Amino acid sequence: MSENVNTLSIAERLGKVAYRNQGRTEAKPHILVETDICNTTCPHKCTTYVCPANCYTLDEVGKVHFQFEDCIECGTCMYACDQGAVTWRYPDPEDGRGVNWNMG
Amino acid sequence: MDERFDCIIVGGGPAGLAAAMTLARADARFLLVERGEWSGAKNVSGGVLWGRDLARLVPNYWEEEDAGWERFVNHRRLTFMDDGASFSLDFKSDHFNTPPYTGLTVLRSRFDAWLAGKVDEVLEESEHGESLLATDILVEEVIKENDKVTGIRAGGEEFFADCVILAEGVNNLLTRQVGLQTDYVPAEGLAVGVKEVIRFEESVLRDRFQLGERSGMSNEFVGYASDGVEGGGFLYTNRDSVSIGLVLGMADLRKAGKKPYDLLNQFKTHPTVADAIRGGEVLEYNAKVVSTGDMRVMPKEIYADGVLVAGEAANLVLNAGRAIQGMDYAMRSGILAAETVVEAKKVQDFSEAFLQHYRTALDNSYVMQDLRGFQQAVQVLHSPAMFQQVPRLVCDFGREFFTVDNKPTKKAYQILRDVRKEHIGYWDLIKLGSRAARAL
Numbered sequence: 001m002s003e004n005v006n007t008l009s010i011a012e013r014l015g016k017v018a019y020r021n022q023g024r025t026e027a028k029p030h031i032l033v034e035t036d037i038c039n040t041t042c043p044h045k046c047t048t049y050v051c052p053a054n055c056y057t058l059d060e061v062g063k064v065h066f067q068f069e070d071c072i073e074c075g076t077c078m079y080a081c082d083q084g085a086v087t088w089r090y091p092d093p094e095d096g097r098g099v100n101w102n103m104g
Numbered sequence: 105m106d107e108r109f110d111c112i113i114v115g116g117g118p119a120g121l122a123a124a125m126t127l128a129r130a131d132a133r134f135l136l137v138e139r140g141e142w143s144g145a146k147n148v149s150g151g152v153l154w155g156r157d158l159a160r161l162v163p164n165y166w167e168e169e170d171a172g173w174e175r176f177v178n179h180r181r182l183t184f185m186d187d188g189a190s191f192s193l194d195f196k197s198d199h200f201n202t203p204p205y206t207g208l209t210v211l212r213s214r215f216d217a218w219l220a221g222k223v224d225e226v227l228e229e230s231e232h233g234e235s236l237l238a239t240d241i242l243v244e245e246v247i248k249e250n251d252k253v254t255g256i257r258a259g260g261e262e263f264f265a266d267c268v269i270l271a272e273g274v275n276n277l278l279t280r281q282v283g284l285q286t287d288y289v290p291a292e293g294l295a296v297g298v299k300e301v302i303r304f305e306e307s308v309l310r311d312r313f314q315l316g317e318r319s320g321m322s323n324e325f326v327g328y329a330s331d332g333v334e335g336g337g338f339l340y341t342n343r344d345s346v347s348i349g350l351v352l353g354m355a356d357l358r359k360a361g362k363k364p365y366d367l368l369n370q371f372k373t374h375p376t377v378a379d380a381i382r383g384g385e386v387l388e389y390n391a392k393v394v395s396t397g398d399m400r401v402m403p404k405e406i407y408a409d410g411v412l413v414a415g416e417a418a419n420l421v422l423n424a425g426r427a428i429q430g431m432d433y434a435m436r437s438g439i440l441a442a443e444t445v446v447e448a449k450k451v452q453d454f455s456e457a458f459l460q461h462y463r464t465a466l467d468n469s470y471v472m473q474d475l476r477g478f479q480q481a482v483q484v485l486h487s488p489a490m491f492q493q494v495p496r497l498v499c500d501f502g503r504e505f506f507t508v509d510n511k512p513t514k515k516a517y518q519i520l521r522d523v524r525k526e527h528i529g530y531w532d533l534i535k536l537g538s539r540a541a542r543a544l
Contacts, residue, residue, distance in 0.1 A: 007369040013389035046358045052391035074391040075275040079291045093240045103301040103388040104212035
């Protein structure tokens with residue numbers, strides 16, 4: 001393994017993303033997830049690993065939790081979820097979250 | 105607002121801006137609505153803009169000092185990898201050095217903003233001055249009357265036009281709303297792209313990659329890069345940074361149970377890649393859903409009464425092994441959609457029957473000819489052997505062929521025969537080879 005290579009944790013990576021409306025105490029969620037489906041009938045819970053921003057996490061008893069605040073609007077979850085649990089919309093520019101890419 | 109436009113364009117990326125530029129030059133009255141705070145604020149690509157279509161929109165763009173592109177590509181490399189080695193096809197040629205260039209590295213937040221500025225310049229020069237690029241507004245809904253698209257609802261207001269061009273990108277919610285795309289698009293036929301932009305001192309970057317003032321390199325990677333998952337890696341040089349990332353088949357990633365950002369870390373620690381990016385500072389991490397060129401996930405149609413679909417909203421992206429093309433397709437489709445609108449305006453006919461001319465024009469362009477002609481290539485490149493056995497075989501061959509260790513040396517064909525046996529059946533290789541030869 002080579003030295004000095006900047007491998008980053010997902011938290012460090014998301015720390016480099018400029019999110020919108022950071023000052024707002026409560027942003028409006030743009031993705032709705034019926035975690036009841038994830039936690040009852042879903043055989044793979046794939047969003048907990050395919051999401052590039054780790055917005056879907058498993059707790060210690062294996063339950064899926066979703067938070068939209070770190071979402072970088074890629075859309076992966078709306079295709080990867082084949083169980084109908086994800087309702088995906090774009091964030092509202094005014095009171096939603098979402099990104100402002102500096103590089104893109 | 106009770107003004108009426110000839111055309112409303114949804115999305116200020118390359119497709120939408122190409123349409124806007126075309127309409128601006130034809131003096132058509134349009135409204136472009138972009139949800140980002142600026143054009144590019146929501147947009148991500150690998151990214152290389154291939155081909156010469158940019159010169160159609162901004163003639164002599166290369167003469168402008170602060171144009172929005174990073175470097176022109178005059179050095180191309182395709183690298184096969186296993187866990188310890190890499191074997192590259194490397195091509196550099198001075199014929200790439202003459203503008204209009206055939207490949208430009210871009211960072212979309214800058215590039216799209218620059219291109220939007222060029223459209224604004226044309227609008228300022230035009231006499232009418234009634235067209236508009238509006239940013240920071242999300243289009244919530246397409247308005248339909250009697251099955252014909254007549255406008256949009258955005259920011260609580262309604263805007264009306266003779267037709268609407270949807271250039272909303274791969275997550276084409278409005279294309280679905282008007283019924284041209286299915287409500288649920290399955291993961292098969294789509295990929296996830298993850299990327300980092302890593303900064304270097306410009307002199308360091310130029311020395312490390314042997315770059316000229318504005319020349320650059322594009323490098324694609326197959327094999328270990330994606331750790332057995334369908335897909336591959338890329339590294340492109342920008343002015344003072346590199347874009348490095350992976351494009352991973354979404355269904356395969358789901359099946360493999362792997363995290364895209366873990367795979368990105370693994371790719372970055374491969375000895376070959378680690379040497380290339382040592383000492384850089386990560387500026388940004390991005391992700392994007394990417395169309396793969398599989399026509400089975402394309403919208404059923406790209407036009408209907410009063411509406412046209414352009415760019416990646418129509419899944420116009422192709423990776424046939426030579427280049428991942430998409431931004432050029434976006435521009436060309438945007439131009440052709442807008443040209444159809446200009447013609448429709450002349451005869452005041454925005455019906456489905458007339459807008460079909462867009463479909464014909466796109467079919468006759470390189471965009472659909474390549475997408476159709478390379479469907480087999482898309483399938484071959486998705487076959488596991490291409491990103492598993494083949495790169496390992498190539499690297500094993502290289503390891504033996506390039507190693508001098510003062511033992512009796514095997515001839516190349518013997519090495520090839522021996523490493524082939526380890527990785528893939530003879531007939532499987534022949535079959536794959538002949539399929540690839542026909543498809544690529």
